[in-house]
Amino acid sequence: MYSYYSILLVLCMTSYSLSASSTLDGTCVNPTTLSFIENSLTNISDQLKGSSCSSDGATSEGLTGLLQLALVKELAKDYKDESCDKEERKLLKNINASIANKIDASTAATDARLNAIEPQLASLQSQVSSLSSDLNKLSRLLAKHVNVSLDDEEEAPSSPLLSSCDAILSKWPNSPSGYYNLADVNGHSRHVYCHMETLCGKGGGWRRIASLNMTDPNEKCPTQFRTYSENGVLACGRPVTNSGSCVGITFPSRDIKYSQVCGKVIGYQDQSTNGAAAHYANTDINSAYIDGISLTHGNPRKHIWSLISGYSGIAFSGCPCGSNNPKSVPSFVGSHYYCEAGCHNNWGSCNTLYPSDPLWDGKGCGSTETTCCQRTLIPWFYRSFGYSTTDNIEMRLCCDEGTNNEDVAIREYEIYVK
Numbered sequence: 480m481y482s483y484y485s486i487l488l489v490l491c492m493t494s495y496s497l498s499a500s501s502t503l504d505g506t507c508v509n510p511t512t513l514s515f516i517e518n519s520l521t522n523i524s525d526q527l528k529g530s531s532c533s534s535d536g537a538t539s540e541g542l543t544g545l546l547q548l549a550l551v552k553e554l555a556k557d558y559k560d561e562s563c564d565k566e567e568r569k570l571l572k573n574i575n576a577s578i579a580n581k582i583d584a585s586t587a588a589t590d591a592r593l594n595a596i597e598p599q600l601a602s603l604q605s606q607v608s609s610l611s612s613d614l615n616k617l618s619r620l621l622a623k624h625v626n627v628s629l630d631d632e633e634e635a636p637s638s639p640l641l642s643s644c645d646a647i648l649s650k651w652p653n654s655p656s657g658y659y660n661l662a663d664v665n666g667h668s669r670h671v672y673c674h675m676e677t678l679c680g681k682g683g684g685w686r687r688i689a690s691l692n693m694t695d696p697n698e699k700c701p702t703q704f705r706t707y708s709e710n711g712v713l714a715c716g717r718p719v720t721n722s723g724s725c726v727g728i729t730f731p732s733r734d735i736k737y738s739q740v741c742g743k744v745i746g747y748q749d750q751s752t753n754g755a756a757a758h759y760a761n762t763d764i765n766s767a768y769i770d771g772i773s774l775t776h777g778n779p780r781k782h783i784w785s786l787i788s789g790y791s792g793i794a795f796s797g798c799p800c801g802s803n804n805p806k807s808v809p810s811f812v813g814s815h816y817y818c819e820a821g822c823h824n825n826w827g828s829c830n831t832l833y834p835s836d837p838l839w840d841g842k843g844c845g846s847t848e849t850t851c852c853q854r855t856l857i858p859w860f861y862r863s864f865g866y867s868t869t870d871n872i873e874m875r876l877c878c879d880e881g882t883n884n885e886d887v888a889i890r891e892y893e894i895y896v897k
Contacts, residue, residue: 642735644673645684645897661686663734664869671733674895679741679861685895686737688872689730691715692891701728704876707749707888712834714747714888720881723757723767727875730894736867737896743858744772744786744874746838748821749886751829752788754797755806755818757879767877768809770797771818771838771887774894777870782811784860788838788887789820791829792845796820800851815862818851819844837890872896 640662641647647661648654656675660668675683692698693713700706700715703726707714717726752770761768764780772786785808789796795804798818808816821833823845836843841857872894878885 640668643684643737643897644671644675644686645682647673648675648682648684661735664736665734667734669733669735671735678895679856679859681739681741681861681897685741685897686735687893687895688732689728689742689874689892689894691889693889694891703728704889705882707747707832709832710834712747712832712890714834714890715876716749716886716888717876717878717882719883721883722881723761723877723879725767725773725875725877727873730872730874732869732871732896734869736869738864738867739897740774740776740783740860740862740872740894741896742774742784742860742892742894743839744774744892745840745858745890746772746786746788747832747834747888747890748788748829748838749832749882749888750884751790751822752797752820752878752885752887753795753806754787754789754801754820755799755808756797757877759806760879762809764809764811767879768812770878770885771876772889773875773877774872775875776868776872780873781870782813782815783862783872785812785816786839786860787816787818789818789848789851790822791826792820792823792836792843792848794824794826794847796845796847796851798848798851801847802850803847815860817854817857817860819848832888838887 640660641650642662642664644659644661647659654673654675656673658670659673661671663669672687674685674687677683678685691701693700693715696713698713703718704715705718707716717724754771755769757767757769764773764775764782769785769787771788774783774785775781776783787798787808789798789801796802796818797804797806798820799805799808799816800818817839819836819838819840820829821836821838822829823836839858841852841854844852874892874894876887876889878887
């Protein structure tokens with residue numbers, strides 16, 4: 480914007496040089512040049528008026544205008560000194576006075592804008608200082624929630640990490656669910672997820688060791704499993720086989736002690752699973768002693784929970800809790816199991832995947848498995864060992880026949896310990 484008027488100034492000064500040299504030769508100032516000066520002053524004055532109505536960003540423009548006015552003032556003064564005509568001298572005197580007034584007015588306006596900016600800067604500095612203080616307080620609060628200390632806190636170097644989510648919740652009762660640092664049995668730091676709300680009716684402070692939810696399209700089955708993808712249903716089952724088998728996945732404890740397990744597994748019946756009937760051919764915990772899910776810990780395996788897939792909810796169920804030809808479970812299972820069927824057809828007609836009635840959710844139970852659904856915590860299960868351990872937990876999917884006849888597909892699971 481001002482580059483145009485800067486060019487005018489250069490032209491004006493050039494004109495001044497030419498006129499001055501002409502005056503030395505006895506030639507008077509050209510009236511056209513005087514008119515040019517007046518027009519230049521008018522343009523600059525208009526600019527200054529415009530900048531005074533704009534934002535503080537126009538302060539630099541106002542300063543540029545002041546500089547231009549000062550230059551033109553000097554130019555007008557020199558013209559006045561060299562002019563031969565009395566009227567021209569009078570005109571230039573008036574121009575000079577007008578310029579002086581404009582410079583004074585523009586200087587005052589610029590000072591006013593600068594003075595207005597100064598308290599704004601002071602206010603901004605105060606806000607930044609306050610924000611810095613708030614961020615410092617927030618960082619200390621977060622440090623407590625994640626069970627770590629800041630370097631400038633007195634206890635930082637020597638304050639030990641806590642060894643369980645439950646201990647964090649006991650020390651800071653308002654701690655939210657999220658990721659925290661815990662110490663394992665060797666004193667190493669472990670970054671874990673703590674669930675601080677009540678689970679399994681046993682309060683909060685649970686550490687999550689495994690989770691999967693195949694209803695999320697971004698989830699993938701663990702590599703050990705085969706992915707089911709039928710009619711928009713995603714789930715995880717055994718690799719294709721012509722015989723009975725188990726496929727498992729291990730959930731590491733990360734060397735952090737626990738004595739309780741709370742979890743849930745939701746799956747689908749595929750074809751003609753027959754519940755606990757598999758027990759009559761396989762009685763060992765290391766074998767396919769059920770059609771369903773076996774959760775164990777340690778080596779040798781110690782039973783935590785069994786989730787059994789029955790045959791039908793209205794006919795033969797194959798469940799220990801079923802009313803039609805129930806089948807017992809091995810003694811190491813005891814009462815630590817859930818059993819449901821997804822198929823609600825008569826005998827001999829369960830031959831596909833049954834996603835409409837998920838397993839082990841306590842819903843949609845048929846007439847022969849009503850008792851199976853009357854469990855207090857279902858779909859969650861709970862087990863307390865009465866001792867602490869750092870054993871890894873293993874989840875195996877087992878069936879005593881090939882995948883061409885039966886299988887179980889896992890939709891989701893969550894396993895917590897404390």
